Amino acid sequence: MTKVRFAPSPTGYLHIGNFRTALINFLFAKNKNGHFMLRIDDTDDERSLKKYEDAIKEDLSWVGINWDSLEKQSSRLSYYDQALQKLLDKKRAYPCFETAEELSLKRKKQLSSGKPPIYDRSALNLSDSDIADLKAKGRSPHYRFLLDHKDVNWNDLVKGTSQYNMSNLSDPVIIREDGRVIYTLASVVDDIDFEVTDILRGEDHMTNSAAQIQLFEALESSPPNLGHLSLLTDISGAGLSKRLGSISLRDLKDEGFQPMAISSLLSKVGSSDAIEIFRDINQIISDFDISKFGKSKPKFDKNELRGLNSKLFKMLDFSDISNQLKKFNFKISSDFWELVKGNIENLEELELWWNIIYGNIEPKYNDENFLNTALETLPEGNFDKNTWTNWTSILMEETGRKGKELYNPLRMCLTGQNKGPEMATLVFLMGRGKVLERLTNK
RNA sequence: GGUCCCUUCGUCUAAUGGUUAGGACACCGCCCUUUCACGGCGGCAAUACGAGUUCGAAUCUCGUAGGGAUCACCA
Numbered sequence: 001m002t003k004v005r006f007a008p009s010p011t012g013y014l015h016i017g018n019f020r021t022a023l024i025n026f027l028f029a030k031n032k033n034g035h036f037m038l039r040i041d042d043t044d045d046e047r048s049l050k051k052y053e054d055a056i057k058e059d060l061s062w063v064g065i066n067w068d069s070l071e072k073q074s075s076r077l078s079y080y081d082q083a084l085q086k087l088l089d090k091k092r093a094y095p096c097f098e099t100a101e102e103l104s105l106k107r108k109k110q111l112s113s114g115k116p117p118i119y120d121r122s123a124l125n126l127s128d129s130d131i132a133d134l135k136a137k138g139r140s141p142h143y144r145f146l147l148d149h150k151d152v153n154w155n156d157l158v159k160g161t162s163q164y165n166m167s168n169l170s171d172p173v174i175i176r177e178d179g180r181v182i183y184t185l186a187s188v189v190d191d192i193d194f195e196v197t198d199i200l201r202g203e204d205h206m207t208n209s210a211a212q213i214q215l216f217e218a219l220e221s222s223p224p225n226l227g228h229l230s231l232l233t234d235i236s237g238a239g240l241s242k243r244l245g246s247i248s249l250r251d252l253k254d255e256g257f258q259p260m261a262i263s264s265l266l267s268k269v270g271s272s273d274a275i276e277i278f279r280d281i282n283q284i285i286s287d288f289d290i291s292k293f294g295k296s297k298p299k300f301d302k303n304e305l306r307g308l309n310s311k312l313f314k315m316l317d318f319s320d321i322s323n324q325l326k327k328f329n330f331k332i333s334s335d336f337w338e339l340v341k342g343n344i345e346n347l348e349e350l351e352l353w354w355n356i357i358y359g360n361i362e363p364k365y366n367d368e369n370f371l372n373t374a375l376e377t378l379p380e381g382n383f384d385k386n387t388w389t390n391w392t393s394i395l396m397e398e399t400g401r402k403g404k405e406l407y408n409p410l411r412m413c414l415t416g417q418n419k420g421p422e423m424a425t426l427v428f429l430m431g432r433g434k435v436l437e438r439l440t441n442k
Numbered sequence: 443g444g445u446c447c448c449u450u451c452g453u454c455u456a457a458u459g460g461u462u463a464g465g466a467c468a469c470c471g472c473c474c475u476u477u478c479a480c481g482g483c484g485g486c487a488a489u490a491c492g493a494g495u496u497c498g499a500a501u502c503u504c505g506u507a508g509g510g511a512u513c514a515c516c517a
Contacts, residue, residue: 186517294455304467389476
């Protein structure tokens, strides 16, 4: 069975790059009736916070991504120790005693003399007695994985035939000086134990993957299928870290974006499918195909998201949205929703239209003579659904105007906007009192 | 600096040596609508640059330029 995992570290809120990876893993698995595992990579306990773990779960749930199982690396520490022992026995791991400062200095030197900052493996020269001496002095080692300096090849689900020469890489540290495991090892151990079949993640993991392939093999397993998605950039083409990293899912939520608008965009952008709005995640699942994703970097455009959001609102009935409308401190009726849903990009705009119809706004008078005539011909009595048509028919006869010439001054005066929902219903909901107020309140 | 990856309309992309370089979104125009929008129809618009291979190159090769990623006792 297909089994994937999404493995965030709880060191911050889910941003849109992260979320896209989660979504694509979810869609990939569900399309194959597979298993989607949420794995909390909290081995860095200095930076990991429960608050973020909760937030990540909450955000995933908000968009309808449900996990079939949940694991936390912090509860699996003994397995990582066993893996280290195995690697030590096979001479694929070795102890190192350099301090972080020494290593950093070394890298700087290499870089300034034009050389790649790759670890020189000097700890490999330590004899058993050297190591014993250092330990006796109270020094405790960190451990590195000994890479095999050769080409690693794999057939990437997204990138196709891929290759990396391991001599361009430092032997990765897998256990810290204080004994805590590092992601590189923990992730592989978990992927083996939980029988993950496919790893889908960003192309920033490309070199990690190359090293981890050797780790899978050293642990007498075989690597899962690997797919590296091209990273999202902002509209100018700048990388994720610069700006998109700061757009979290919660920001989008707060800005009034709907989960399905976000999922619709992020599941299709960068693929050869058309970007369109989907009402239901199952529709996206059923035609998901990882091979449709391209190798170049797609751009995330909030305007595109706005468009999808407004298309979604048009599709929603009052009953679909009424829960979300409770957050407003004014009561929204079904009639009101049906009237304005075709003219909004996000829910916050409801407040504007609510004020236009029921509250106070600054009307715009751009044709006083005409508006005077409108005032004179305003029908008496309570408004009904035909009032607008009757009224404008009279106005048309009186003034000879029609079309935009007829409607625009009324729209501007009554709503303060040059566009918006259909006037007939809008005026009916407004009622005679409010219309009179706007017409006379110049 | 080393290594890896990327570059087709504004945007997402299709075209795996022969196409008038196709589609979707956006934009513009027309129609529909006595207004906004929806919808229908149409239009604008691209192979980063330079060589090479070939009868023929978006496609293969090399170079140039631009962009991204990575090179942590982070994940």
